Amino acid sequence: MFIDYFYQLKDHGVPVSPTAFLTLHKALNQGLVQSLDDFYTVSRAVLVKSERYFDLFDQVFAHYFKGAELPDAQGLAMEEMVRAMLEQWLQNPKELANALGIDEAELQKLTPEQLIEYFKERLKDQTERHDGGKRWIGTGGTSPVGHSGFHPEGMRVGGESRNKSAVKVALERRYKDYSLEGPLTRSMMGEALKRLRHLRPAGPKDQVNVDKTIYQTMKNAGEIEIVFDSALKDRLKVILAIDNGGWSMDPYIPLVQTLFDYARAQFKELKTYFFHNTIYETIWGDSSRYKKPVTLTELARRDPETRVIFVGDASMAPYELMAQDGSIYITDRSGRPSIACLQFLAKTFRHAIWLNPVSSQRWPYTRTISLIGQIFPMFELTIDGLEKAVARLMAQ
Amino acid sequence: MSGQSFSGASRYVLDAELAQIVNVSMALEMPLLLKGEPGTGKTMLAHAIAESLGMPLLVLNVKSSMKLVEALYQYDTLTRLNDSRFGDSKRDVSNIEAYIKMGKIGQAFVAERRTVLLIDEIDKADTDFQDDMLDVLDQMEFDIIEIDKTIRTKHRPVIIITSNAKKDLSDPFLGRCNFHHIAFPDPKMMRKIIDVHFPGLSGALAEAAIDAFYKLRQLEGIEKRPATRELINWIRALQSDPDFSPKRLLKEDLPFLGVLFKKSQDFEQATRVTQRRARY
Numbered sequence: 001m002f003i004d005y006f007y008q009l010k011d012h013g014v015p016v017s018p019t020a021f022l023t024l025h026k027a028l029n030q031g032l033v034q035s036l037d038d039f040y041t042v043s044r045a046v047l048v049k050s051e052r053y054f055d056l057f058d059q060v061f062a063h064y065f066k067g068a069e070l071p072d073a074q075g076l077a078m079e080e081m082v083r084a085m086l087e088q089w090l091q092n093p094k095e096l097a098n099a100l101g102i103d104e105a106e107l108q109k110l111t112p113e114q115l116i117e118y119f120k121e122r123l124k125d126q127t128e129r130h131d132g133g134k135r136w137i138g139t140g141g142t143s144p145v146g147h148s149g150f151h152p153e154g155m156r157v158g159g160e161s162r163n164k165s166a167v168k169v170a171l172e173r174r175y176k177d178y179s180l181e182g183p184l185t186r187s188m189m190g191e192a193l194k195r196l197r198h199l200r201p202a203g204p205k206d207q208v209n210v211d212k213t214i215y216q217t218m219k220n221a222g223e224i225e226i227v228f229d230s231a232l233k234d235r236l237k238v239i240l241a242i243d244n245g246g247w248s249m250d251p252y253i254p255l256v257q258t259l260f261d262y263a264r265a266q267f268k269e270l271k272t273y274f275f276h277n278t279i280y281e282t283i284w285g286d287s288s289r290y291k292k293p294v295t296l297t298e299l300a301r302r303d304p305e306t307r308v309i310f311v312g313d314a315s316m317a318p319y320e321l322m323a324q325d326g327s328i329y330i331t332d333r334s335g336r337p338s339i340a341c342l343q344f345l346a347k348t349f350r351h352a353i354w355l356n357p358v359s360s361q362r363w364p365y366t367r368t369i370s371l372i373g374q375i376f377p378m379f380e381l382t383i384d385g386l387e388k389a390v391a392r393l394m395a396q
Numbered sequence: 397m398s399g400q401s402f403s404g405a406s407r408y409v410l411d412a413e414l415a416q417i418v419n420v421s422m423a424l425e426m427p428l429l430l431k432g433e434p435g436t437g438k439t440m441l442a443h444a445i446a447e448s449l450g451m452p453l454l455v456l457n458v459k460s461s462m463k464l465v466e467a468l469y470q471y472d473t474l475t476r477l478n479d480s481r482f483g484d485s486k487r488d489v490s491n492i493e494a495y496i497k498m499g500k501i502g503q504a505f506v507a508e509r510r511t512v513l514l515i516d517e518i519d520k521a522d523t524d525f526q527d528d529m530l531d532v533l534d535q536m537e538f539d540i541i542e543i544d545k546t547i548r549t550k551h552r553p554v555i556i557i558t559s560n561a562k563k564d565l566s567d568p569f570l571g572r573c574n575f576h577h578i579a580f581p582d583p584k585m586m587r588k589i590i591d592v593h594f595p596g597l598s599g600a601l602a603e604a605a606i607d608a609f610y611k612l613r614q615l616e617g618i619e620k621r622p623a624t625r626e627l628i629n630w631i632r633a634l635q636s637d638p639d640f641s642p643k644r645l646l647k648e649d650l651p652f653l654g655v656l657f658k659k660s661q662d663f664e665q666a667t668r669v670t671q672r673r674a675r676y
Contacts, residue, residue, distance in 0.1 A: 017571055023424060032420050045417040046424075049570035051431060051577035210473050217477065224481050226474075231461075 014053045205230045237269045243312030245276025252357035277316040278338040300348045307393045308352035314372040357381040408444035409588045421574045427555035432578035435623020438558040442514035455514045456500035458521045464528035467499040510551040519559040526569045604645035622656040630655045
């Protein structure tokens with residue numbers, strides 16, 4: 001049962017697993033679900049494992065149950081037909097009455113519920129098949145086209161609403177904020193970057209090393225000697241190089257700012273440098289790119305195990321990257337084309353990646369992005385991109 | 397076990413949806429994973445369940461360096477080593493079991509009655525921690541390697557797991573849990589929560605404070621937005637000030653902002669905005 005529902009969720013990108021689906025059925029079998037509202041809550045708790053998909057779930061749910069109470073065992077086809085008929089009836093009673101060959105006034109007298117029942121009867125007549133109205137869920141007094149049912153498009157047909165129906169709740173899309181499209185916040189970044197660490201023993205020796213203690217004690221012929229070690233602390237060296245020049249990076253300033261803030265709080269040994277568009281012989285320690293120049297030769301003296309993260313849109317005129325004197329600054333005439341400098345950096349630091357705030361769908365349209373992407377593994381500056389980038393940085 | 401269902405506790409305002417999820421999780425004997433902003437009462441829920449069902453509560457506060465074994469049991473080698481050396485304790489040195497101490501999960505497993513086990517802030521630990529926990533939660537048993545003994549649950553505990561993380565936990569882990577995200581309470585719900593905490597509070601004050609609170613939450617550029625806990629403390633502060641009257645709040649004259657905003661930047665930002673507003 002509800003296999004359609006399961007596959008609809010899956011098709012719309014909600015990661016649902018068969019195990020969870022079986023669990024849902026376990027819940028159904030135990031009689032834990034008495035109404036559609038219950039079904040909404042329970043199926044979400046069991047099937048959907050992240051609030052990021054709640055919004056999607058709400059949409060699929062609202063679509064699947066489209067305002068009706070749970071469908072009969074006969075399946076959706078009938079329901080859909082009846083709904084379509086009802087819709088047509090509301091729009092143009094005369095036409096439908098004519099089509100069915102009955103008097104419009106006769107139908108007018110019926111309440112909406114009776115109307116739906118009537119349509120159903122008529123449909124059953126036509127298909128001559130009715131597999132018995134075995135209902136799957138509970139007997140909480142909810143008929144398939146209940147008193148408080150909804151019109152397909154969310155319009156009420158009749159009756160007083162007692163409670164908010166699950167579908168209506170689903171239609172509210174309360175979880176829109178949590179869906180995947182949301183902006184990258186500090187805490188999300190924290191999550192993604194958390195795994196980026198390198199543990200080394202540091203600080204006071206205050207942890208007992210049991211193995212060594214036993215070994216030493218044995219060596220002392222049973223005279224206890226307790227060996228202490230120091231705790232593991234994160235000692236990862238990180239270089240963050242940020243493109244902060246020109247208007248092309250302007251839209252991404254808040255995003256990069258967040259990354260920068262987080263990185264500064266997180267990493268003990270973090271060096272931040274700045275550049276504009278791409279790197280020539282020097283990068284800058286100050287954000288105005290004026291006071292503290294650092295040449296690449298100086299940079300290359302740092303620990304080669306340092307993780308280097310470039311952040312930039314990598315979008316520029318191709319000559320800036322390729323030409324010998326490509327820099328847009330007249331004072332920067334080093335002789336080496338920027339692409340050679342980047343290659344030098346990539347060779348010096350094997351754990352180097354490039355984060356690009358430009359959405360990856362737009363990468364193929366900018367030539368310099370693909371050129372730089374050949375030198376450094378390039379990742380999108382999103383939560384998923386960050387995760388991949390971190391995996392890459394931590395790879396041996 | 398059956399027949400017991402959860403419907404709220406004295407200091408906890410429960411929404412129907414969550415109550416149902418808790419009850420379903422209890423019936424299915426699956427752990428319930430709760431996520432949500434800080435201050436939405438994730439931890440409080442476990443306390444409330446324990447209180448209302450009269451079960452003992454065991455809290456495992458997960459720490460970043462924690463290994464799962466620590467949560468299951470500890471083999472106190474040092475004490476044993478010492479005992480064997482000096483032989484002045486009453487414990488039997490040759491019996492390793494005397495040196496096994498149960499951790500929080502272990503305690504919940506061997507407890508004589510059903511317990512509520514709260515695994516708080518699981519996202520703090522490494523992913524290894526979650527992965528290791530899978531089997532334990534799945535089979536509801538674990539082995540004590542040192543004495544080659546399997547500990548099985550006598551009564552499956554009601555397991556509540558909380559996580560603050562925006563990122564998801566590992567898929568296999570999620571597969572074994574039910575999930576709920578507690579949204580930040582809306583003003584109506586907040587009023588109920590306040591009423592539970594301050595039974596005798598004047599309506600005008602509650603209304604004005606909640607109103608001001610939600611306005612402050614809306615401020616741009618706030619990093620740590622005040623949560624329920626902060627609001628409760630703030631109202632407590634307002635109550636204790638004899639010169640205070642609710643009318644002041646309506647005029648955007650907000651005292652004790654430091655109770656609501658804990659970060660200096662946030663505090664400055666909030667003060668700046670409220671002062672600007674007060675001038676008009």
